[in-house]
Amino acid sequence: MFSPKFFSLVLLGSLVAANPLERRTATNVFPTPPTTSSLSKAMTIAAGTTFTPSQAYTRYDRGSGACKGQTEGGDSDAVFLLEDGATLSRVVIGANQSEGVHCLGSCTLDHVYFEDVCEDAITIKQTSGTSHINYGGAKHAEDKVVQHNGGGTVIINSFYVEDFGKLYRSCGNCGTQYKRSVQINDVWAVDGDVLAGINSNYGDTATIKTTRAQSVDTICERYEGNDSGAEPPETGSGPDSKYCLYSTSDISS
Numbered sequence: 001m002f003s004p005k006f007f008s009l010v011l012l013g014s015l016v017a018a019n020p021l022e023r024r025t026a027t028n029v030f031p032t033p034p035t036t037s038s039l040s041k042a043m044t045i046a047a048g049t050t051f052t053p054s055q056a057y058t059r060y061d062r063g064s065g066a067c068k069g070q071t072e073g074g075d076s077d078a079v080f081l082l083e084d085g086a087t088l089s090r091v092v093i094g095a096n097q098s099e100g101v102h103c104l105g106s107c108t109l110d111h112v113y114f115e116d117v118c119e120d121a122i123t124i125k126q127t128s129g130t131s132h133i134n135y136g137g138a139k140h141a142e143d144k145v146v147q148h149n150g151g152g153t154v155i156i157n158s159f160y161v162e163d164f165g166k167l168y169r170s171c172g173n174c175g176t177q178y179k180r181s182v183q184i185n186d187v188w189a190v191d192g193d194v195l196a197g198i199n200s201n202y203g204d205t206a207t208i209k210t211t212r213a214q215s216v217d218t219i220c221e222r223y224e225g226n227d228s229g230a231e232p233p234e235t236g237s238g239p240d241s242k243y244c245l246y247s248t249s250d251i252s253s
Contacts, residue, residue: 025158025186026135026137026158026159026160026186026187026188026212027137027160027188028137028160028162028188028190030092030113030115030137030139031056031057031092031113032057033057033058033059033092033094034055034056034057034058035055035058035059036058036059036060036061036094037053037058037059037060037061038060038061038062038063038064038096039060039061039062039063039079040063041076042075042076042077042078042079042080042081042102043060043079043080043081044080044081044083045080045081045082045083045086045087045088046083046086047083047084047085047086047105048083048084048085048086049086049087050086050087050088050089051080051086051087051088051089051091052089052090052091053090053091056090057090057091057092057111057113058091058092059091059092059093059094059115060079060080060091060092060093060094060097061079061093061094061095061096061097062077062079062096062097062098063096064096065096066096066097066098066118067095067096067097067098067118067119068098068118068119069118069119069142073098073099073119074099075099075102075104077097077098077099078097078098078099078100078101078102078123079093079097079099079100079101080100080101080102081101081102081104082101082102082103082104082105082107083104083105084104084105084106084107084126084129085105085106085107086103086105086107086108087107087108087109087110088101088107088108088109088110088112089109089110089111089112090110090111090112091112091113092112092113092114092115093112093113093114093115093121094115094116095115095116095118097118098118098119099118099119099120099123100114100117100118100119100120100121100122100123101121101122101123102123102125103122103123103124103125103126103131104125104126105125105126105129106126106128106129106130106131106152107124107126107131107132108131108132108133108134109122109132109133109134109136110132110134110135110136111134111135111136112133112136113136113137113138114136114137114138114139114141114145115139115140116139116140117138117139117140117141117142117145117164119143120141120143120144120145120146120147121138121141121144121145121146122145122146122147123147123149124146124147124148124149124150124152124154125149125150126150126151126152127150127151127152127178128150128151128152129152129153130152130153130154130155131152131153131154131155132154132155132157133146133154133155133156133157133159134157134158134159135157135158135159136159136160137159137160137161137162138159138160138161138162138164139161139162139163139164140162140163140164141161141163141164141165141166142165143165143166144164144165144166144167144168144169145161145164145166145167145168146167146168146169146182147169147171148168148169148170148171148180148182149171149174150178151178151179151180152178152180152181153180153181153182153183154168154180154181154182154183155182155183155185156168156182156183156184156185156187157185157186157187158185158186158187159187159188160187160188160189160190161187161188161189161190161192162189162190162191162192163190163191163192164189164191164192164193165192165193165194166192166193166194166195166196166197167184167187167189167192167194167195167196168182168184168195168196168197168206169194169196169197170182170197170198170199170202170204170225171199171225172197172199172223172225172226172231172232173225173226173227173228173229173230173231173232174227175227175229176227177199177202177225177226177227178202179202179203179204180198180199180202180204181204181205181206181207182196182198182204182205182206182207183206183207183208183209184196184206184207184208184209184211185208185209185210185211186209186210186211187211187212188211188212189211189212189213189214189216190214190215190216191214191215191216192213192215192216192217193216193217193218194216194217194218194219194220194221195208195211195213195216195218195219195220196208196219196220196221196244197220197221197222197223198220198221198222198223198243198244199222199223199224199225199232200222200223200224200235200236200242200243201224201225201235202225203243204225204243205242205243205244205245206220206243206244206245206246207245207246208220208244208245208246208250208251209246209250210250211246211250211251211252212251212252212253213251213252213253214253218237219237219238219244219246219251220237220238220239220243220244220246221234221236221237222234222235222236222237222240222243222244223235
């Protein structure tokens with residue numbers, strides 16, 4: 001007779017074969033979209049639901065001429081609007097867009113790639129809670145990839161970013177300010193100005209681990225934020241054990 005241990009090993013092997021473990025690492029290889037869908041208006045993903053296109057990694061945009069450079073846009077200019085608890089999975093955001101993805105509450109982006117960021121790629125508007133950006137990547141962000149206007153926490157895992165101003169920025173001059181936090185794990189950043197920008201006067205924190213940074217000027221920049229709309233001044237950079245939480249051993253090239 002076969003032992004219980006034998007059956008356990010067979011069952012485990014079957015599960016591994018059916019559900020192979022996915023390596024958690026950032027990659028600079030972007031998927032090739034099988035087709036493009038140009039939306040006439042922002043697509044809303046309802047609270048608590050997941051949107052994955054019928055053809056994985058379909059490219060979505062807002063049509064020719066949608067990008068207006070660094071002109072600030074609103075929700076109506078986004079490609080996707082994610083309500084609280086919504087997930088956007090396996091899509092490519094094309095160059096013909098202005099605002100990319102707006103998260104109206106906590107959200108999850110899973111394998112979402114931005115081929116050419118216009119104004120901002122991802123805008124986080126949650127007042128509390130945690131949003132997750134898992135895998136995926138973004139290229140050519142003149143300003144910011146992740147703009148954190150609301151409160152709570154943003155966790156960025158296994159993300160690739162290339163040719164960018166800031167990967168993450170806690171809003172420096174929003175009319176309503178919050179204490180915000182960001183966690184950056186296993187990110188690969190190439191040719192950028194700032195990996196994370198935070199407001200130390202509001203108690204923001206940036207925790208950075210196991211990140212590869214090549215030709216990135218500043219890993220963590222501290223600012224003095226305000227709610228008046230004025231340009232926030234820089235107050236310092238680098239690990240400080242209070243706001244910018246990382247060590248030089250967490251960053252490789």
